[in-house]
Amino acid sequence: MGHPAIGIDLGTTFSALAVINPAGRPEIVANGEGERTTASAVFFQGSGSPLVGRDAADSAGGYPDRVVRWVKRRMGDPKWRFSVDGKEYGAVDISALVLKKVKEDAEAVLGPLQHAVVTVPAYFDEIRRKATMDAARAAGLRLLKIVNEPTAAAIAFASTGRVKGNVLVYDFGGGTFDVSIVNVASPTSVEVLASEGDHDLGGYNLDVALAEHYDQQFAAAKGKAIRDDHGAWHALLQQAERDKCSLSRRDEIPAVALQGHGELMNVTIDRPGFEALIADHLVRTEMLVENALTEANLATGDIDGILLVGGSTRIPAVRAMLEKKFGKPPLAGVNPDEAVALGAAIQAGVLMEKEGLSNLPDEAKAYLSRTSIRDVTNHSFGTLVLQELHGVTRLRNSIIIPKNRPVPARHTDTFYTTNDDQDCIDCVITQGEDEDPEFVRKIVEGQMPLPSGRRAGCPIEVTYSYDHNGRMACVFKDVQSGNTKKFDLDMANRSSADESEIDTSDLDDLEL
Amino acid sequence: MKGIFLLVVIVIWIVRAISENTGSSRGRDRGGGRAPRFRVRIKPDTIEDGGSTFAIWRVFMNGPIVVPRARYPVRVQVRVVDETTKDERFAVYCRLPDLADEEGLFLAQTDSKIPHAESVVQNAEIAVVPVFALLGPHQGTRKFRIYVDIVDQRNEERVFQSASKIESFEQTEHGYMEFEQRSEQQEMLIGKLALAFCASDGTIDRTETAVIQSYFRERLAAREADADARKRLSDMLKETRTTLVSGSVKSAALITETCGEILEFDSPDYHQSAYELCVRVVAADDVVDTQETKALAQLAKLLHIPADFAKEAHDRNFRLSMYGHKQDESLLDMPEGLSHAEKIAFLNREYKKWRARATHDDESVREEATRRLELITKLRRELTANQ
Numbered sequence: 001m002g003h004p005a006i007g008i009d010l011g012t013t014f015s016a017l018a019v020i021n022p023a024g025r026p027e028i029v030a031n032g033e034g035e036r037t038t039a040s041a042v043f044f045q046g047s048g049s050p051l052v053g054r055d056a057a058d059s060a061g062g063y064p065d066r067v068v069r070w071v072k073r074r075m076g077d078p079k080w081r082f083s084v085d086g087k088e089y090g091a092v093d094i095s096a097l098v099l100k101k102v103k104e105d106a107e108a109v110l111g112p113l114q115h116a117v118v119t120v121p122a123y124f125d126e127i128r129r130k131a132t133m134d135a136a137r138a139a140g141l142r143l144l145k146i147v148n149e150p151t152a153a154a155i156a157f158a159s160t161g162r163v164k165g166n167v168l169v170y171d172f173g174g175g176t177f178d179v180s181i182v183n184v185a186s187p188t189s190v191e192v193l194a195s196e197g198d199h200d201l202g203g204y205n206l207d208v209a210l211a212e213h214y215d216q217q218f219a220a221a222k223g224k225a226i227r228d229d230h231g232a233w234h235a236l237l238q239q240a241e242r243d244k245c246s247l248s249r250r251d252e253i254p255a256v257a258l259q260g261h262g263e264l265m266n267v268t269i270d271r272p273g274f275e276a277l278i279a280d281h282l283v284r285t286e287m288l289v290e291n292a293l294t295e296a297n298l299a300t301g302d303i304d305g306i307l308l309v310g311g312s313t314r315i316p317a318v319r320a321m322l323e324k325k326f327g328k329p330p331l332a333g334v335n336p337d338e339a340v341a342l343g344a345a346i347q348a349g350v351l352m353e354k355e356g357l358s359n360l361p362d363e364a365k366a367y368l369s370r371t372s373i374r375d376v377t378n379h380s381f382g383t384l385v386l387q388e389l390h391g392v393t394r395l396r397n398s399i400i401i402p403k404n405r406p407v408p409a410r411h412t413d414t415f416y417t418t419n420d421d422q423d424c425i426d427c428v429i430t431q432g433e434d435e436d437p438e439f440v441r442k443i444v445e446g447q448m449p450l451p452s453g454r455r456a457g458c459p460i461e462v463t464y465s466y467d468h469n470g471r472m473a474c475v476f477k478d479v480q481s482g483n484t485k486k487f488d489l490d491m492a493n494r495s496s497a498d499e500s501e502i503d504t505s506d507l508d509d510l511e512l
Numbered sequence: 513m514k515g516i517f518l519l520v521v522i523v524i525w526i527v528r529a530i531s532e533n534t535g536s537s538r539g540r541d542r543g544g545g546r547a548p549r550f551r552v553r554i555k556p557d558t559i560e561d562g563g564s565t566f567a568i569w570r571v572f573m574n575g576p577i578v579v580p581r582a583r584y585p586v587r588v589q590v591r592v593v594d595e596t597t598k599d600e601r602f603a604v605y606c607r608l609p610d611l612a613d614e615e616g617l618f619l620a621q622t623d624s625k626i627p628h629a630e631s632v633v634q635n636a637e638i639a640v641v642p643v644f645a646l647l648g649p650h651q652g653t654r655k656f657r658i659y660v661d662i663v664d665q666r667n668e669e670r671v672f673q674s675a676s677k678i679e680s681f682e683q684t685e686h687g688y689m690e691f692e693q694r695s696e697q698q699e700m701l702i703g704k705l706a707l708a709f710c711a712s713d714g715t716i717d718r719t720e721t722a723v724i725q726s727y728f729r730e731r732l733a734a735r736e737a738d739a740d741a742r743k744r745l746s747d748m749l750k751e752t753r754t755t756l757v758s759g760s761v762k763s764a765a766l767i768t769e770t771c772g773e774i775l776e777f778d779s780p781d782y783h784q785s786a787y788e789l790c791v792r793v794v795a796a797d798d799v800v801d802t803q804e805t806k807a808l809a810q811l812a813k814l815l816h817i818p819a820d821f822a823k824e825a826h827d828r829n830f831r832l833s834m835y836g837h838k839q840d841e842s843l844l845d846m847p848e849g850l851s852h853a854e855k856i857a858f859l860n861r862e863y864k865k866w867r868a869r870a871t872h873d874d875e876s877v878r879e880e881a882t883r884r885l886e887l888i889t890k891l892r893r894e895l896t897a898n899q
Contacts, residue, residue, distance in 0.1 A: 198867055279893055280889045281889075283889050283892050283896070284885070286892075287860050287863045287888075294860070390780060390821045391818075392780050392781040420607050421610075433864070438828070439868070441872075
């Protein structure tokens with residue numbers, strides 16, 4: 001008997017867990033407090049276990065130095081540390097506590113849980129994905145796969161059978177923004193065409209914008225900024241978050257009570273005023289939508305449906321902007337807080353069925369086995385080569401597998417040695433779209449020796465392949481001598497190994 | 513491939529030539545008469561490889577060789593020296609490392625055994641000189657002397673036979689002496705231009721000269737320039753500064769004149785280096801004012817700098833904070849005259865570029881990217897609002 005297939009949306013503000021039910025359909029599992037989402041907040045109470053969830057988030061105003069929120073924005077940042085009670089916690093530790101809470105609450109209902117799919121923003125780079133995986137493992141989960149949030153949301157919505165064709169998934173969460181364009185051929189077939197995003201753009205930025213606006217008024221009246229009062233500033237951020245949500249339902253908040261440095265004052269905020277404060281953030285999302293359309297080679301008229309995901313999409317200005325841009329309203333009937341977890345659960349069910357781990361009835365298994373999901377590469381992968389630019393030979397980042405290429409992907413480029421008797425080449429694997437080497441991340445570096453006594457111009461083939469499981473193989477091959485340098489980058493497990501002079505036949509066997 | 517092919521051919525020829533074309537001098541000279549002189553003959557030829565033709569010199573030797581005993585181990589050495597001028601001898605480099613000594617000078621050598629104590633070699637081909645791979649000191653028609661020495665394998669000081677022959681060589685590219693001279697000339701001009709550019713606002717301050725000094729320190733170190741070269745450059749910089757400060761030469765005139773001289777060197781790399789140094793000079797005081805922006809635009813025209821390169825150089829060296837409170841599209845080097853749709857596309861590209869840089873490992877890059885994203889967003893909002 002296997003374990004249930006679960007999907008977890010590890011969000012910046014809230015997290016959610018869904019399971020595949022015996023009918024093969026995903027459903028949200030409420031937490032121990034009966035809530036369908038769990039606040040991604042941790043309160044270190046001093047004694048006893050840390051408190052996770054809404055109560056922890058509510059404690060931020062009173063105990064700003066003991067509560068951690070929005071830690072997802074810190075994922076992959078090795079320098080970030082939260083210090084409390086003489087201990088230090090990294091972003092992975094805090095995220096693991098959140099995951100553990102949702103897992104244990106679900107276990108109270110479902111029994112022991114093991115395998116899970118966890119979601120990440122599509123725009124997360126490899127370091128942030130690796131950090132997320134580490135957190136899942138630390139929480140006692142066996143990770144089936146990391147899935148992009150907009151892809152998961154599209155899977156969930158496609159499964160309802162209410163949409164077909166090109167769908168734009170606008171995922172404006174608490175801390176990150178993603179936009180994906182997916183083609184839904186049927187309820188069980190989803191193909192991602194392009195993804196764009198910004199890991200530093202979410203509801204948190206809107207909260208800060210509103211809180212700063214309040215603070216400016218307070219400072220103008222009282223001569224002191226609330227920001228200088230640590231506890232009051234945290235309380236103000238919470239106030240701003242509540243007001244942001246409130247302004248999605250009402251036109252005005254006539255009295256917002258501000259408190260700082262022992263002083264009080266009331267201010268007013270209305271919806272147009274709030275929308276003016278967040279206009280630049282919405283413009284950013286609009287630019288990313290346009291970039292995604294360009295990447296997918298589509299125009300606004302080619303989009304058949306707009307799917308809203310993430311709490312920030314409840315803001316009327318977001319819907320208005322998209323309706324104006326696409327000439328149609330976003331799709332209704334989707335809970336923006338739950339779609340990602342539901343889609344992740346479907347993906348978990350599909351993977352567990354493939355691996356023979358499923359405990360579902362045959363009908364549900366059959367449904368899941370028909371499900372086809374095709375994603376794209378989230379970043380460009382390249383190598384550093386000498387290229388002529390503006391009449392000058394310079395070191396440039398040459399992209400081998402571009403971003404938004406359907407996975408699995410494989411491509412070979414041929415480069416040439418530049419010097420007579422060149423005795424080696426530098427093999428550098430890069431991640432990023434920038435042509436300027438100063439601005440790309442070098443994932444792996446190595447060298448491949450070359451035979452001596454040859455003139456310049458010897459061909460070197462560079463082949464990159466990226467498979468469904470996020471496994472990337474990079475082979476540098478000296479065509480004349482047959483020398484090879486191979487790097488296996490297990491993006492799924494975020495490790496790398498390099499080998500020289502090894503058989504490359506496994507690369508040929510990849511089903512591409 | 514070509515290099516390997518040549519090496520194999522050369523080694524085989526040398527060994528075979530000595531063993532097949534020697535005979536006992538006693539037997540040959542039995543009839544008396546004057547003993548033949550040891551001579552070298554050069555036969556210009558070509559070889560084909562990979563569909564290309566390469567010029568070579570085949571080196572032959574003729575004449576007597578006297579060694580202590582039969583089957584004596586000797587080393588045959590072939591060297592090339594530039595002797596175009598009567599009183600000067602210059603080294604000749606070879607681009608094929610296996611036909612060069614440790615310093616890169618041409619040297620073909622092989623070990624063999626002389627069959628008789630007294631032998632006469634007749635027209636023995638002992639080496640092939642890859643003419644296509646030789647590099648002399650200067651461009652133009654040169655006279656290269658090919659030296660052949662037969663020495664003791666165990667003691668190279670002991671020379672059994674020696675001869676040489678002059679051959680004409682056409683050097684189509686710049687010689688290695690000219691590279692140095694050209695590099696120095698180019699550095700002088702870049703230095704002059706940078707100082708003139710500093711002076712274009714009426715002053716040459718220390719932060720600007722520090723940037724110029726730092727640039728030349730790196731450059732001189734890279735080409736391992738000697739103390740004399742450093743002094744010459746330093747003197748030129750001082751002299752130019754004095755001239756500019758005294759007002760005897762106007763900076764604008766000097767910039768125009770120097771750019772003209774720089775363009776005489778047909779090297780985009782050099783032109784772009786000159787431009788980027790001036791960009792760094794502008795950035796030195798953390799302020800980029802309107803006058804400097806205009807001056808750079810003018811300089812880019814004078815030096816024929818591609819717009820893309822100028823933009824990259826600005827991105828690398830300028831921070832938005834250097835522009836003060838200015839917040840317009842010129843800060844992003846947006847080309848003039850774009851349509852509304854083109855402006856949107858330009859801003860989207862810039863947004864994509866700087867968003868990627870916002871996750872860079874270097875904090876200063878991340879901070880700059882964040883500021884740029886704010887500017888791009890503001891410009892886009894204004895553009896849409898005006899629509």
